[in-house]
Amino acid sequence: MNEIEQKYAISPYVMEIRDKVRRFIDEKVIPVETVIEKGEQDGRQVLKELQAKAKEEGIWALGLPKEIGGGGMKFMDYVYINEVIGRSEAAMFALGTHTAQDGTMLNLFGTEEQKKRWLYPMVNGEINPSVGLTEPNVAGSDPTLIQSTAYLDGDEWVINAHKWFTTGANRAAFTTLFCVTEPDEPNRHKRASMIIVPTNTPGYEIVRVVPTMGHTSGGHCEIRLTNVRVPKENLLGARGEGFVIAQKRLGPGRIYHCMRWLGQSQRAFDLMCHRALNRYAHGSLLSEKQMIQKFIADSATEIQSARLMTLEAARKIDRGEDARIDIAMIKVYGAKVLHDVIDRAIQVHGALGVTADTPLEKMYREARYARIYDGPDEAHTATIARRILRKYQQEESWDPANF
Known part of the structure; x- marks a missing residue:
């Protein structure tokens, strides 16, 4: 195993959990996700049943600390799980990951009374x-x-x-x-x-x-x-500490988004590849056309690049290192990859891609938000540049391995 493989190796235990979560989402969540997303009574009942099953199977709130009712996974391990959860927006609610940002915030700054009233019921899925x-x-x-x-x-x-x-x-x-x-x-x-x-x-x-x-x-x-x-x-928390608390919430939140975007990108990629292999036009399958092959190659390359960037940010968080520049980079790049992969998948599907007959049109709408929420691209880009230039002002250079 080379240095890179050791750095980002996935343990057999994490792989087992990942496969379990993937099966749960593909077999139990995706078939009913449109019912859940409507938010009506039937959907709420279906969601409660899925949440109970997730707890039974030991895959509930895996990224939150054990002491507040979560699975206690390290950030880096959780990347491999949360990217699978990201395949379906409904899966966030079904597996209790939608409370990760607020759970982190309340766990860090809440009083014991606040935790009893708000945090523990929230992590358990009783309140939102x-x-x-x-x-x-x-x-x-x-x-x-x-x-x-x-x-x-x-x-x-x-x-x-x-x-x-x-x-x-x-x-x-x-x-x-x-x-x-x-x-x-x-x-x-x-x-x-x-x-x-x-x-x-x-x-x-x-x-x-x-x-x-x-x-x-x-x-x-x-x-x-x-x-x-x-x-x-x-x-x-304390008076006047709102900005600090917000950043403690948003920092992990940004990387949670990036994890899920990998799953969304991968699902769009899967749909694109299946479509290319089964759609015939102008004398051949779409998969045999060089333009479509480029769509597939570019998308695979970008998804893997975003995955490695996300893993590196998570690795630094686990080690207690300053990951702000890494999080800013992946927030900007991950949002672009998400948009571009879904856009290509829609193009390969043609008219079908802009209908609600596939999840692509909803995914595309959500992807556009990604460049705005939790800090717009422009703000993160400016942060990246400022922090890099600061090194050069100190007569140093930017070393991606040690920054």
Whole structure:
């Protein structure tokens, strides 16, 4: 085994779990994913049954720590699992991975009381979370512009906020809200805090589920909080620590996305290859045409490149190293690969590719969001450049192996 193979080797145990998860998704989740995605009563019942089966089979919440009810897998091992889960959006909910970002955040910063009330039931699949970061009137990529406010009145926080893309708020038990609590703080990055707000609190209003790309199935909610009051104990972490907490949530969240994008890309790739081998046109199968062969070769190369970049970022996280540059790189590159592979798959399918008869048209819509959420490409690209140039300003050079 050479150095590269040793570096990214997958253990027999992880491979066994990976195969088990793959079978569960292909055999149990994908056949009913459209029912689940509609969000109706039948779909909710199907999802509950799948969640119970996932727990029985020992494949529930594998990427979260054992002490909060997860599987305790290391980041690098979890890449191999989460890329398979990424094959189906419904699989995230069926296997309890949709709470990974909020679970990480609450586990790191929550009080024991907060964990009992919110974290443990959430990881167990009893309640759903949501987070209120983005606002319609300011740039989401610059959290120092946030306009939502909260102030203490006795033993209660009084909150006024207008958020959107508070994904899942329409089915969530609570929203962790990012709002300004220290308006006079000179350091703009220490003005905001995180406060847990139950969604049934008086004054909490779901204005609408925002239509995106012609659909509302994503549950991207616009919410408004008017003089909402919650106990001061609902503060998550310390006052003025909201920016730090958000980054601790978003950092792992970005790589979770990249893991799942590998699965989405691979599923689109599988569909493209099957289509190419079975569709006849202009005297031969599509698979015999050089243009289609290039689609397949380019896609395979890009997926594998993204996989190795994701594994390297995960390896650094497991070793406690600074992985910010690696995460920024894979967030930008992974989103591009996701889009391009799905786009080629649609092209190979022709008219069929833009219908709901295959999952490709939904995957394509979701892929476009990838370049925006959890930080737009432009912000991550600027971060990459700044951090690399800093090395040269210090009369050093950028070494990809040790950066």
